[in-house]
Amino acid sequence: MTRVANKICLVTGAAGGIGRASALALAAEGATVYAADIDALRVRSAASEIGGHAVALDVTREADWQAAIDELLEREGRLDVLVNNAGRFLLEPLASTRLQDFRALSAVNVDGVFLGCRHGVAAMRRSAPEGQPARGSIVNIASYLGNIGMAGATAYCATKGAVRVLTKSVAVECGSRGEFIRVNSIHPGITRTAMTERLFPPEAWEAPTETFARVPMRSWCTPEDVAAAVVFLASEESSFMTGAEVPVDAGMTAA
Ligand SMILES: NC(=O)c1ccc[n+]([C@@H]2O[C@H](COP(=O)([O-])OP(=O)(O)OC[C@H]3O[C@@H](n4cnc5c(N)ncnc54)[C@H](O)[C@@H]3O)[C@@H](O)[C@H]2O)c1
Numbered sequence: 665m666t667r668v669a670n671k672i673c674l675v676t677g678a679a680g681g682i683g684r685a686s687a688l689a690l691a692a693e694g695a696t697v698y699a700a701d702i703d704a705l706r707v708r709s710a711a712s713e714i715g716g717h718a719v720a721l722d723v724t725r726e727a728d729w730q731a732a733i734d735e736l737l738e739r740e741g742r743l744d745v746l747v748n749n750a751g752r753f754l755l756e757p758l759a760s761t762r763l764q765d766f767r768a769l770s771a772v773n774v775d776g777v778f779l780g781c782r783h784g785v786a787a788m789r790r791s792a793p794e795g796q797p798a799r800g801s802i803v804n805i806a807s808y809l810g811n812i813g814m815a816g817a818t819a820y821c822a823t824k825g826a827v828r829v830l831t832k833s834v835a836v837e838c839g840s841r842g843e844f845i846r847v848n849s850i851h852p853g854i855t856r857t858a859m860t861e862r863l864f865p866p867e868a869w870e871a872p873t874e875t876f877a878r879v880p881m882r883s884w885c886t887p888e889d890v891a892a893a894v895v896f897l898a899s900e901e902s903s904f905m906t907g908a909e910v911p912v913d914a915g916m917t918a919a
Pocket of ligand 1: 676677678679680681682683700701702703721722723724749750751752753772776805806807808851852853854855856857858859860
């Protein structure tokens with residue numbers, strides 16, 4: 665299990681769900697993992713399970729990013745992989761979505777990814793040996809709702825659409841400078857995590873062929889399904905992929 669052996673990885677939102685599964689999968693493939701989350705208590709227990717390091721990080725706070733990256737570079741000397749996974753969901757009709765709700769969601773889902781890319785790219789540049797181009801992989805977790813709309817989720821869809829094009833822009837900018845910093849987005853479909861658990865009653869999750877009848881594969885995704893794509897994009901197996909959007913959505917956006 666050495667697909668990302670010796671890579672230094674930072675995963676945000678790693679206390680649970682897709683972030684925790686990604687951190688686990690990266691560690692299982694040989695990476696040194698820094699598991700970051702706003703929930704310092706839960707991320708400490710996730711990090712100890714992973715055999716990694718816990719980082720208290722609110723992705724909306726630039727000072728937190730600066731401190732986390734400085735400490736990681738001080739200890740490891742470089743950053744190879746950043747997974748910008750932390751995110752929140754909002755199910756609210758347009759008419760009752762207040763501007764402050766939209767801004768609070770954007771702060772995590774868009775500002776958080778923007779700050780991650782800015783500080784992640786800077787760290788990868790600082791990590792490059794003298795005279796050599798910077799290298800690394802940034803994986804941004806968007807959503808199938810960054811590609812299509814959903815009634816009652818205007819704010820969320822807007823933030824995830826922003827992550828989709830932000831990703832491509834950073835990829836193009838790094839590539840055009842002759843750097844090997846690859847930046848890609850993953851677009852999960854409905855994934856069973858704390859974020860979605862309460863959207864359906866327990867029996868609905870247990871009857872996926874009926875609940876997800878309009879999903880081509882008639883099921884939900886697991887956090888491990890998404891984590892598998894994270895490991896692929898973090899590894900050298902995807903060495904010529906940048907600016908790409910990878911759906912892990914059981915066919916939802918193909919239908
Ligand atoms: N679950 C789904 O169906 C689904 C589908 C598509 C995309 N996604 C995206 O996947 C990502 C992970 O979602 P999940 O389903 O695992 O949700 P989750 O709620 O299980 O995990 C999200 C994690 O992010 C952390 N977090 C929230 N705000 C933060 C902040 N400001 N700073 C740092 N950490 C913060 C939370 O504490 C939590 O541990 C999100 O970006 C989400 O939008 C999820």
